[in-house]
Amino acid sequence: MLKKLIKIVAISMISTTIVFAANFNAQAEKDRKAFVDYFLKKFENPVANRDKYFPYVPLKELKKDYIYPLKFQDFQDGPLSWYRPSKEQFAEINDFPPYEIPVDDGEELFNKPFANGKTYASCFPNPAIKQNYPYYDVHRDEIVTIGMAVNECRVINGEKPLKYGKGDLAKVVAYLAVKSRGKKIDIKIPNENAAKAYEAGKKLFYKQRGYLAISCNECHVKSAGKRIRAEALSPALGATTQMPVYRIKWGGLGTLQRRLAGCVKDTGSEKPKMQSKPLKELAYFLTYMSNGMKLFGPDTRK
Amino acid sequence: MKKLILISTITVAFLAGCAMNNPYASNGVDNAIANAQAKYNKAHSQMVAWKNTKKVLEKAKKLAKSNPKKAIALANEAAYEAQTALDQSAEFEKTWRAEVPK
Structure with missing residues (x-):
């Protein structure tokens, strides 16, 4: 009798957890599907859909320079996915990818023993982990980024944390990204607080800000597929698959948060601090939008 | 003479009106800086502050003793920016x- 009661209670608890877990995810899934659908429609046939999505782009340019139709996985290439001149230019640059040396450095750092004799492998026995970051840690009640995981590994092993955004930390993350290539992004929303963090990130993405009064959405959703002078605006879909990126402007690697902080500053807002709550929430939302897409990073950008 | 008095009165009234019309103007340099700091803190805590506001405010603080007139102008500029950022955010x-695709 007691066994039966325990079984019933256990089953009902598991079912409740599953039902609630599904609920936490429901809004995000609805958003993601609409987001993906928007981009697929926009890039299905830019020539035929010119009036709706590209009214100011010359027809000649649409026919000559635009690559279409784009499928879901094509968006892994960011601005190179749709704009032929950029794609050709970067194909040449990537004959000898500038990120290769930093990735080699990252591998060396990954395997170099700490003072206690252990390596990063003590924390990451399987380095193909990037597809699950950032994730919401229900015990700590916060978003954990891959940069945080790297630094926490160092601290556990008695080392000083690295500076976020670039340098050695970006190199180790780039090595982990290479090891995770081909893995599908799999971000989860496990509880109510995670859903709130997702919503906060979503608001940061869509709400206009700064003295230019623009949002991430203005450039990377509504204007994705257009140019600012000679620069092709990248679609937000798939934006996190190429991270960390080697930017020619930076002359080195930078993490997703470094790029996002730069973008926020470009709106005329104060630059958010690395690993600040809002920046982590923005990364959480944006990565969730590309759920199911294969990782491709690191890559090269202007 | 009457004409001169009339013109002077109108000019003084106009200038006083302009000064009173600036909702962010403060009298003393300390008041101006405190006002700007409070508004900036609020905008910063909501993560909506503009990127130059803090710099302008810091410059005002530096000039508070050596050039109070300039410091007040800068503090008022910072207060105006912070308030506009808050209004814009609201x-x-x-x-x-x-804006979210549906």
């Missing part, structure tokens, strides 16, 4: 959801 709070 306005966009009502509209951002309409």
Whole structure:
């Protein structure tokens, strides 16, 4: 009798957890599907859909320079996915990818023993982990980024944390990204607080800000597929698959948060601090939008 | 003479009106800086502050003793920016959801 009661209670608890877990995810899934659908429609046939999505782009340019139709996985290439001149230019640059040396450095750092004799492998026995970051840690009640995981590994092993955004930390993350290539992004929303963090990130993405009064959405959703002078605006879909990126402007690697902080500053807002709550929430939302897409990073950008 | 008095009165009234019309103007340099700091802190805590506001405010603090007139002008500029950022944020709070693809 007691066994039966325990079984019933256990089953009902598991079912409740599953039902609630599904609920936490429901809004995000609805958003993601609409987001993906928007981009697929926009890039299905830019020539035929010119009036709706590209009214100011010359027809000649649409026919000559635009690559279409784009499928879901094509968006892994960011601005190179749709704009032929950029794609050709970067194909040449990537004959000898500038990120290769930093990735080699990252591998060396990954395997170099700490003072206690252990390596990063003590924390990451399987380095193909990037597809699950950032994730919401229900015990700590916060978003954990891959940069945080790297630094926490160092601290556990008695080392000083690295500076976020670039340098050695970006190199180790780039090595982990290479090891995770081909893995599908799999971000989860496990509880109510995670859903709130997702919503906060979503608001940061869509709400206009700064003295230019623009949002991430203005450039990377509504204007994705257009140019600012000679620069092709990248679609937000798939934006996190190429991270960390080697930017020619930076002359080195930078993490997703470094790029996002730069973008926020470009709106005329104060630059958010690395690993600040809002920046982590923005990364959480944006990565969730590309759920199911294969990782491709690191890559090269202007 | 009457004409001169009339013109002077109108000019003084106009200038006084302009001064009173600036909602962010403060009298003393300390008041101006405190006002700007409070508004900046609020905008910063909501993560909506503009990127130059802090710099302008810091410059005002530096000039507080050596050039109070300039310091007040800078503090008022910082206060104006911070308040505009807060107003802008409140306005966009009502509209951002309409931007989400459906």
